[in-house]
Amino acid sequence: MQPTETRAALFDSDGVMLGLTRSPAPNPEGDVGEVIMAHVEDLTTRLARDFPQVTPSAVGLIAPGIVDDREGIAILSGDLRWVNVPYRALAESRLRLPSSFSHDARAEGQAEFQLGAARPFSNVVVLRLGARIAATIYLDGRLHDGGGFAGGLGHSIVNPGGSPCACGSRGCLQTVASTGGLADRYAELNPGTLATGDEVLELARRGDVAANLVLSNALDAVALVVSQISAVLAPEAIILSGGLALTGSQCFLPLRHRLNSLLSYHRRPLLLPAAFGRDGGLMGAALRARAAAAAAA
Amino acid sequence: MQPTETRAALFDSDGVMLGLTRSPAPNPEGDVGEVIMAHVEDLTTRLARDFPQVTPSAVGLIAPGIVDDREGIAILSGDLRWVNVPYRALAESRLRLPSSFSHDARAEGQAEFQLGAARPFSNVVVLRLGARIAATIYLDGRLHDGGGFAGGLGHSIVNPGGSPCACGSRGCLQTVASTGGLADRYAELNPGTLATGDEVLELARRGDVAANLVLSNALDAVALVVSQISAVLAPEAIILSGGLALTGSQCFLPLRHRLNSLLSYHRRPLLLPAAFGRDGGLMGAALRARAAAAAAA
Incomplete structure (x- = not known):
């Protein structure tokens, strides 16, 4: 896409x-x-x-x-x-x-960590659920980016053998919970219709049955990945941004419910919305530009 | 258990x-x-x-x-x-x-990191697949233990709604890939028989069909969790220990094959056997005892 x-x-x-x-x-x-x-x-x-x-x-x-x-x-x-x-x-x-x-997601993560919703925490993950899905990981106050490869959760597999993904694999989180994934899954249920991911979320809010099924499957997958992040890293909080997260309670209430049923002996992370809405990436890019200016001065 | x-x-x-x-x-x-x-x-x-x-x-x-x-x-x-x-x-x-x-798993992880198979790497995960399943995580050469909660992968869910786990959840990695899980899943296929996890692995080696099915499902689940670890952290290597890993090529060859089909844009970690076999935990406990003696001196 x-x-x-x-x-x-x-x-x-x-x-x-x-x-x-x-x-x-x-x-x-x-x-x-x-x-x-x-x-x-x-x-x-x-x-x-x-x-x-x-x-x-x-x-x-x-x-x-x-x-x-x-x-x-x-x-x-x-x-x-x-x-x-x-x-x-x-x-x-x-x-x-x-x-x-x-x-882009790490720039947004930096903005959330320095100035936004992730700021109170030293072990925290910022998970972007937008056109792409990726996470920024801070542990003990330090970024862990794995040379650019860490946080690549869009292609974490939530449904082995599921829908094909652009990456060549199948059943990636991206295929069900990205805005493009929401659109594709909705189009499968309603052949001939064209709705963007944001439109699917709006349809779900208005009670459209197919859109709610698509949303529910997306939240199942996000909950699974959030539970895996919790099992691996035990962060204090996970900050969610992007299309799904911008729906507010449509996302956070069912996600907390699902997460509670998936976690057992794990630390239960706070699930919080990003502070910068759609502008976190731009804000992070500005922070990095300012750092580049300071380094050059 | x-x-x-x-x-x-x-x-x-x-x-x-x-x-x-x-x-x-x-x-x-x-x-x-x-x-x-x-x-x-x-x-x-x-x-x-x-x-x-x-x-x-x-x-x-x-x-x-x-x-x-x-x-x-x-x-x-x-x-x-x-x-x-x-x-x-x-x-x-x-x-x-x-x-x-x-x-126990972190003590083993420390032994592998200081003296064993994890030693060449600064971003590395030691995953114990024994009676319990847990991982030790080193990032940039530092342990990340999340206050004791990180690496709790035994209760990472690989099959939502799967077999019930002692933790209260269902479909945890523990239920299919721990030695007890191997034994339980084998007993389901052969009611009335009693085989330990190690015996199931030995039966699989000898060509027992049910034991090979149990092993194959366990490796599917381990591959899925290893792919998730890779997506989150992008480690250079993942060291495997415990019963499953001690089978050698019975574990590593099919696991590498499965992992290759699950990963796409991710860094592909080396999969290596632990250096200390069944004694990594004892070795780690000894390292920590020595540190306690040094601190008290």
Whole structure:
């Protein structure tokens, strides 16, 4: 599933968002690094035009997939069709600004950990349930990213032999609980209809039976993965973000109920909504851009 | 499932095992702390009698369940029927020796990490598949024990609604892949027969169809949990110990095969056998006893 839009925002040094643009994502064809950088340059030009009084001091880029945050390299994204693209270096040479390039869910996790819902905890997982599913893991106050590979829970298998996933495996959490997964599972029950994941969640809220079945299966799978995270890591809290989590009690009440029946001798984590709603990734990208500016100064 | 035997060993300060005794475990009835300590005292008396030339300098106790290694307290073990028993303090006052009390699987994990198969790695999980199932987690060279709750994978659910587990839940890894689980699942297929988990593994090796089905289901479940550990933590290696792992290629070859089909974008961990066979726990207890002696000196 290719992302459908790019979001770009301008932050001041206090973390206040001055403006946000949403634009169609470019097709990742040909020299994908070149295509993406031309798009990024276009977005920065637009923000510069809209905010002529602001002189940008750094750029923070984020993307899904397997990302080496330290080196700023996109190691692999199957559906974005890139392998080992050094986006940080490309951005610095093209935009002539200190830049960072990092993983979108980990950027969001950092924002939640430094400034949001994860802040009170030193052992905490931020689990993004959006178009992609991935987790950011803090243990004893330190990020554990496994060189970019940790927290890859979208492709944790919740139903061996289940629906095929873009990754080549079957029954991944992604296939039932991502927004795309919600849409696909709903379309299976209602052939000929087209509803986005967010629309399926809204249909469920209004009592649509098929949408509620899809939601219930998604929550079963999320509960299973949350119970596994608890068994492995015993975090104090798990912060949920993304489409499913934004439904509030539609997500959290049944999830707590399911989790209680799955856990036994484990530490029961607090389940809490993310503080930054849909903007956690942008906020994290801004934090990393600010760090890049500080490192360059 | 109650443990059926207690193992006690005498080590010299270089970690050489001078002697090992195996004795029936006491019934954890009445004042369980008192019963266990009388048993421990009896075992130390026997070792002192057998090795009159040795003057013991410290005691290292280990047990399953939820254990606070730092404070030396057995927080909870359902089947051992203890809650918050301060075994370290009890041992120190009864035996008048520096003592440690810690979790059996983590003691084994420590031995493997300091001296065994986990030694080359800084991000590594030691997964014990024995009478109990539990994991020891090292990240960036540091133990992550979640206050005693991390690594509780025996009660990670591999089959929602599956066989009932002693913990009160259903379909835990423990119910299919522990030695007791292997025995129970085999007995279901062969009513009236009684075979221990080790006997089931031996039957499987000899071509018994039911035993091979039980083993295959166990390996499916272990592969699923190993894939989840990989998705969450992305360790470089996972070291396997306990009954299943001691079968060697009967375990490792099919497990690698299953894991390959479950993982997609994840880092693929090396799967390696533990270096200390059945003695990793004793070796870890000795390491912790030596540390207790050093701290008291």
